[in-house]
Amino acid sequence: MAGVRxxxxxxxxxxxxxxxxxxxFYIDIVGLAEGPRPAFNSGSHGYWLYAGNTDLVxxxxxxxxxxxTLPAGHFNHLAFDCDDLAATRARLDATGTHxxxxxxxxxxxxxxxxxxxxxxxxxxxxxxx
Numbered sequence: 001m002a003g004v005r006x007x008x009x010x011x012x013x014x015x016x017x018x019x020x021x022x023x024x025f026y027i028d029i030v031g032l033a034e035g036p037r038p039a040f041n042s043g044s045h046g047y048w049l050y051a052g053n054t055d056l057v058x059x060x061x062x063x064x065x066x067x068x069t070l071p072a073g074h075f076n077h078l079a080f081d082c083d084d085l086a087a088t089r090a091r092l093d094a095t096g097t098h099x100x101x102x103x104x105x106x107x108x109x110x111x112x113x114x115x116x117x118x119x120x121x122x123x124x125x126x127x128x129x
Contacts, residue, residue: 002084002091008125009048011058013076019059023047026057038106077113077121085110085126 012022026032032049037058046060060076082088092099092114099114112124 002087004080008079008081011076013060013062014074079123082124
């Protein structure tokens, strides 16, 4: 059965100054390390912070500054690593759930973006073999 395999990462979105403070905190205080971040079709900018070889915290620079535009403040979205893209898309389509797609060739991923009933952004990530 298609389903979620685990939590992919946490994304925090804020203005450039706050993102820099967050980057320093997660590196200097928490102990994560800055690592590679692919180029996205959306043109977003920021940092990926890693524990070992695993990216756990994504920091995204919001062009609107530190004004929180989402109901959850600076918390931007939850991402889940998933299996079976075709079955998941069929389920979303069958329920009339609106979503957008980003194909990130550099990572070999297809990302589906949708919103939960509380207004939280959700990313479903499918890595191609």
